[in-house]
Amino acid sequence: MPHETHISSIVVHVRPDCQAAAVARIAALAGAEIHGESSEGKLVVVLETPSEGDILAHITAINEMPGIVATSLIYHEIDSSPPEET
Structure with a gap:
C-alpha cells in the first residue's frame, strides 16, 4: 500500500494583538x-x-485558539509514494 x-496550505486570520501567541501555538x-x-x-x-482527517483536526485546533478570526484551506495535495522495500 x-x-x-497530505500537504496543504492554509491562511489564518488572527487578531494582531494575539498574533505572537498564535504563531507560537501553531508552530507547536x-x-x-x-x-x-x-x-x-x-x-x-x-x-x-x-x-x-489530520488536516481537519489541525484546522479545528487552530480555529479554537484564542484570537483566531478565521482559517481558510487554500491548497491540498496528496503525495503518494510507493512502499519502501526492507
Missing part, C-alpha cells in the same frame, strides 16, 4: 510550519500530515 503525505502543532505573516494578522501556514 502506498504511503500518503506537529507538521505545521509558518511560512509568512503580516502585521495585519494574516499567517500562511503549511501543514504536512498523514491524512485528510
